[in-house]
Amino acid sequence: MSNQWQRQPAEVFSRSKVVPVMVINKLEDAVPLAKALVAGGISILEVTLRTDCAIEAIRAISKAVPEALIGAGTVLTPEQLDAAIEAGAQFAISPGTTPTLLQAAKQRSIPLVPGVASVSDMMVALENGYDHLKFFPAEANGGVKALTSMSGPMLQITFCPTGGINLGNYQEYLALKNVKCVGGSWIAPNDAIESGDWQRITALSKEALA
Numbered sequence: 001m002s003n004q005w006q007r008q009p010a011e012v013f014s015r016s017k018v019v020p021v022m023v024i025n026k027l028e029d030a031v032p033l034a035k036a037l038v039a040g041g042i043s044i045l046e047v048t049l050r051t052d053c054a055i056e057a058i059r060a061i062s063k064a065v066p067e068a069l070i071g072a073g074t075v076l077t078p079e080q081l082d083a084a085i086e087a088g089a090q091f092a093i094s095p096g097t098t099p100t101l102l103q104a105a106k107q108r109s110i111p112l113v114p115g116v117a118s119v120s121d122m123m124v125a126l127e128n129g130y131d132h133l134k135f136f137p138a139e140a141n142g143g144v145k146a147l148t149s150m151s152g153p154m155l156q157i158t159f160c161p162t163g164g165i166n167l168g169n170y171q172e173y174l175a176l177k178n179v180k181c182v183g184g185s186w187i188a189p190n191d192a193i194e195s196g197d198w199q200r201i202t203a204l205s206k207e208a209l210a
């Protein structure tokens with residue numbers, strides 16, 4: 001948590017039970033994809049910085065879809081964080097935790113949700129004042145069982161598990177008391193984006209929120 005931030009991570013986590021992880025390969029897909037998710041009731045969007053056009057996709061979505069809270073995912077460095085902020089990102093998510101990124105992000109204007117995979121990562125995050133964390137990769141790291149075990153020693157932490165989550169298991173995560181939302185790409189699948197099947201993405205969003 002940082003006083004510099006325009007909003008706190010708790011607000012980001014409260015926005016939606018499901019955070020779509022968006023991998024955008026073609027800039028022209030960015031706005032239709034965002035609109036398809038919003039049409040399905042999703043009001044938070046995470047664009048991963050894994051593709052060449054990701055920063056421009058954030059810029060385009062933040063202008064064209066202002067009703068959604070737009071964030072950057074896969075933020076690995078302070079430089080990427082700065083690029084995302086400049087493009088209009090309102091929050092940032094990283095897959096892992098480094099002291100460099102955690103300390104830099106406290107001096108920026110938007111909240112960072114660091115990724116953690118182990119109790120040691122969680123302790124580093126807590127030491128740096130971060131208690132809203134992404135548990136990644138959730139399924140590969142023990143999933144619901146691991147998070148249940150964490151609720152004892154890591155009492156202060158609220159998680160957004162991501163990685164391997166889908167329609168078949170997301171409700172089990174959301175039932176945990178230390179989980180507020182889940183992340184996943186299942187509501188924005190690559191084949192639907194490639195074929196411009198925006199109706200399917202809207203339907204998947206509605207199904208996830210039902």
Ligand SMILES: O=C(O)C(=O)C[C@H](O)[C@H](O)COP(=O)(O)O
Nearest residue numbers: 021048074095162163164184185
């Ligand atoms: O790019 C990042 O920063 C990540 O952390 C990876 C994503 O969160 C996962 O790829 C989503 O997982 P799936 O829903 O299983 O596709």
